[in-house]
Amino acid sequence: MRLKNPHPIEVVIMAAGKGTRMKSRLPKVLQRLAGVPLVQHVLNTAAQLNARSAVVITGHGAEQVEPWVLAPGQALAVQCVRQEPQLGTGHAVQQAVPVLPDDGVVVILSGDVPLTEADTLQALIAQCGGDKLALLTIRLPDPSGYGRIVRQGDAVQAIVEQKDATDAQRLINEVYSGIMAVPARLLKSWLGRIDNRNAQNEYYLTDVVKLAVADGVAVVAHTIGDPVQVAGVNSPVQLAELERAHQLRQAHRLMAQGVRLTDPARFDLRGQLDCAQDVEIDVNCIFEGKVSLGEGVKVGANCVIANCSIAAGAVIHPFTHIDGEKLGVSVGEGALIGPFARLRPGAQLGAEVHIGNFVEVKNSTMAKGSKANHLAYLGDATVGERVNYGAGSITANYDGANKHRTVIEADVHIGSNCVLVAPVTIGAGGTVGGGSTITKSTEPGSLSVARGKQVSIANWARPKKQPKA
Ligand code: UD1
Ligand code: CA
Helix, strand or coil, X not given: XXXXXXXXXXXXXXXXXXXXXXXXXXXXXXXXXXXXXHHHHHHHHHXXXXXXXXXXXXXXXXXXXXXXXXXXXXXXXXXXXXXXXXCCHHHHHHCCHHHCCCCCEEEEEECCXXXXXXXXXXXXXXXXXXXCEEEEEXXXXXXXXXXXXEEECCEEEEEECHHHCCHHHHCCCEEEEEEEEEEHHHHHHHHCCCCCCCCCCCCCHHHHHHHHHHCCCCEEEEEECCHXXXXXXXXXXXXXXXXXXXXXXXXXXXXXXXXXXXXXXHEEEEEEEEECCCCEECCCEEEEEEEEECCCCEECCCCEEEEEEECCCCEECCCCEEECCCCCEEECCCCEECCXXXXXXXXXXXXXXXXXXXXXXXXXXXXXXXXXXXXXXXXXXXXXXXXXECCXXXXXXXCCCCECCEEECCCCEECCCCEEECCEEECCCCEECCCCEECCCECCCCEECCCCCCCCCCCCCCCCCCCCC
16 A cells, blocks of 8 residues: 655654664664564655655664665665764654755654654644654553653643653643654754753754744644554563564454464464465464465464465465475465475465375475375476375485486376485376385386395294393
8 A cells, every 4th residue: 555645754763873783783673573673663654655755764773774775676765864873863863854855745754653654744744744743652551751742732842851751741641642744944953952951961853843833833742552563672572562462463364364273372483475265274283474374274383484375275284394486386276285294485386286294395386186194205396197106215315516307297196215316207197116216217117126025034034132141
C-alpha cells in the first residue's frame, strides 16, 4: 500500500544514539525484529508513506548503519548525515537541515521504534496539514521517563522532559511519542533557535513546541491508544517483548484470513506468508523469506520453512526444515514431506512425491509420485515419475572439484544403500540391487548389481574366548 500526500514528505530517522543497554557490538538500530533490522522497519514504513526521501542521522555505529541503509534495493531515496558528537535530539535533526528542501513536510521518527503503522503517520501528516506542528502523543498509565504534553485548555503549550518537569507536570500522563510532522521551513527556523539550557544540557527537539507557540503556529496532537506503535527498543527484553507483540499481530492477521494456527503465541513469521484457504499450521513453526501455502496445506509442529512454495493438499510433517534460499523450493500437490526431512535450494518436487525421515534433497527435480522415504540424499538429480529411491541411498554428485548430475528415469527402483556416482543415468524401469555402487549408466529395464558376491561358509565355528591364565 502506498499513500498519497498533498505535500512532499521527507522522513528524518534519528539513529545516532548509543543503545548502551543492548550490550551488543551491533548498533541498536541494526538489531533484528522479525528478521529485519529495526531501522529497516522504519524505512519500510517511510516507503509506504510515499516519502520523497529519508534522511538517517547516524553517529554511534555509523560505519555499520550507513552501509546497511544505503545498500541498493531501498524503496525510497536514502541519505545519511552524521551527528558527531551527540548533543540531543534537537542537535540530531539540525544535522539534517542542509539536506531538507523547504517545500516539504518533515516526519521525524526514531530508528529504534519499528512498529509505527503508516496509517498512523498518515493521520499525523493530515493533522499537520502543511502549516501546523503535529505531535503524535499517547496516554500511558506510567508516563515516567517521557516528555509530558503540557496543555492550556485544549491547546498544547509545551513538551516538558521528565528531568525538567515540576511535580505537577510529572502527573500528566499524556506523553510525546518521539514522532512529529512539521513543515520543513518552520522546523528549520525553530531548530536555529533552540538552546541547551535544561537539566540535561542537551539540545531538545521538543523545544520546537514552545517556539511554535511563540510564533503563533498551531500545535496539534494526534493521540493514539496503541503503545506498541510508539514503543522503542532499549534492551534485549524490550526487543523480545516487541517481537512477540508483532508476531501476535501477524498471527491474528492470518487467522482473520482463515488460516488455522494451533497457537498464535507459538508462531513466527520473518518475511511474507501467503496462504490459500484451509491452511493449518501447528505450533512452533517459523516461516522466513517468501513462503506460499496452497489450499488445505497442513504444516506439522516445529517446522522451519523458508523461500518455498507448497501446493494444495501437501502435508509437511513435524520437524521438517525447508530453505530455498535464492533458488527456491517447490513442493507439488498432495506431496508428503517429513517428519525430519530437509529440502534445500532447487528442490522441485512434483505432485504426490513422498520424502520421508532424514532425507535431504538439493537442486533436484522429482516427478510425480516418486518416493524417497528413509535416510537418503538426492543432490543434482533428475528423477522421473514413480521412482522408488531406497533407504540409505545417495547420489555421489561431487568429485571434489565439480558437481555432476544423476538422471533416474521413470519407474526405476533403487534398492537400499546404493551409491550412484554421477554423471550417471539409470534407464527407465530399471532396478538397482541394494548395496550397489553404480558408476556406469544402465539400460532401460535392466537389473544392475554392483557389489561383492555373497560368500557363505557352511557350519562355520566362531572363535571362542580363551580362559584367563
Ligand atoms: C525523547 C523525547 C521525549 C519523548 C521520548 C519518546 C526529546 C528531548 N525527548 O526522549 O519527549 O517522550 O523521546 O521516546 O526529544 N538520538 C540521536 N542523537 C542524539 C540523541 C538521541 O540520534 O543526540 C536518537 C536516539 O538514538 C533515539 C532517538 O534519538 O533513536 C530518541 O532519543 P532518546 O535518548 O531515546 O530520547 P529520550 O531522551 O528518551
Ligand atoms: Ca536521552
